[in-house]
Amino acid sequence: MSLDLGSLNLEKLGDACRNWGLFRLVSHGIPETLMSQLRSQAKNLFSFSFETKQRLFTNKPAAVSIYFWGTPALTPSGAALARAPQSINWVEGFNVPLTQLSDRNQYFQGQQDPLFDSFRLSLEEYGKHMSRIARTIFEAMVRNLHLDSTQSHSDLSESTGLVRVYRYPKFSKADEALGMEVHTDSSVLSILNEDQVGGLEVFKDDKWLLVQPIPGSLIVNLGDMMQAISNDEYMSVKHRVKVNKNEERHSVCYFVFPGEGSVIRSSRYKPFTYSDFQARVQHDIKTLGFKVGLQRFKISEDA
Template structure:
């Protein structure tokens, strides 16, 4: 079977259907079905199908760094933490943080609320449907040029610059207590933002800059959002994918995954599964930080695999500058040996292109912003 021969036509029909309720119903019917074979629209190309392998060589394991060193009275501990994080971002683009200061009970509460949200009937979830060509609400993750559907549901919310969390919560839980969901999510995102600001300072120091050099990107009109991702058990997981290979366009991504494996990172020309650690957050550099670092930090490909027995939940938070902010590497990072790679652009300009060009397919996203020499 040629995996793309039929899927492109099927997917085009799905994406062109502006009846979001019908689209999501079709998706959920497939996700809930235990029958085989897998509907063709979910069959991934053979060379793109993930294999979940937890036997990771030590040299390719995503580093775990201890954030408790920030409270050490010894300045050498902070310098060592900066070095560890900078090294990880230069080599892997990813690292994990433990002793991060986010309340474990709050993480569990947020996961509980996410599961409750996904367990709502479709007609209730459709109250917050994500219309085509928009970012926030409930629905399937779809990119313009993808040729298969992801085996997943998602729900995307924004805390800054203007929160839509209470509005969404009021629609979803109108018959119960909407404040429980909204207050939990807002508290969780608030703690994640605090962690993100600490990491931003450490990453900035790792470039040899003053820790506040990029602070203006996360002040007034900053953007902070979160996406719940639910990957149900799949009847033929060897044929499907939860989320296709991509880089994040953002400044920073901070993700919490539950105890079910699924996240994979492309390292040294191979896919490496990140072993779940509920006590950790997984942090990755986005495209914007790769630009700000003049490519010293790497925004790397990652994806989500699915399995046949367990559902998997991840909570992904994204930190970004205001849409009007100009993104450009500082002059200190531009030398004869490391010339400027990208032209200046606004986050709004980059975001408008980010999901039009699949980053695993020829690098169109980055190439459009290279500096012409």
């Protein structure tokens, strides 16, 4: 389903959120030149050697790397190495909190190559557009759900916004690997800008459906936090990414979360913060090898 941000239809938005948990967004106001420029800059950065990417994209004082490979960024560092080779995601990426971009040395270690500054500036501009779009969509959802707008204001905080830039290398045996394993996002909203290679699939009516890429459009999907906020009226969409045997795929995804300390209250879930949720997810991944998610906070129907 396609929605026009310039004249957002609340009924169509509600239908998409209840029945799909995902929709295509057009007339979003982001220049196509910026969208393609960001993907192109990222592609150039991905062309560096593995060792160079690890060295350049590490905040040395804190020993924190924004570069990841073979596993989603939320998985504990090094977990990919401990997993069976066939279960490692065929992906690499950069995980960039937008609030920290103003310090050019935070991630780029004082590099003089103009590519680093141009990438940072593109991300800053792109992040402003993402914040605007996410807030517009979320406020429309709040109206649809008849939620208290004051109470809901902290349920989405632009200060939590981050961008993950992904590269999915081509793989000759594409049927034997996934670019990203089956999952739901932990966010309130996720907004995807992808190239034309395709590969995103969503699970609906017990089957996998390919989301066809359309130039200039964005894909918005609901995450676990939005499902809880909506009291399960809106659903966090289950999705995955298939790799391509002939072409590599590049995408840029924006994620936004509840504000720090914001308590999500629902008749179906115990009160929790996103920090509570994230800690539980990390624990489950470490001990079980997979994310359990919202089920950990579900109020038992027998209670």
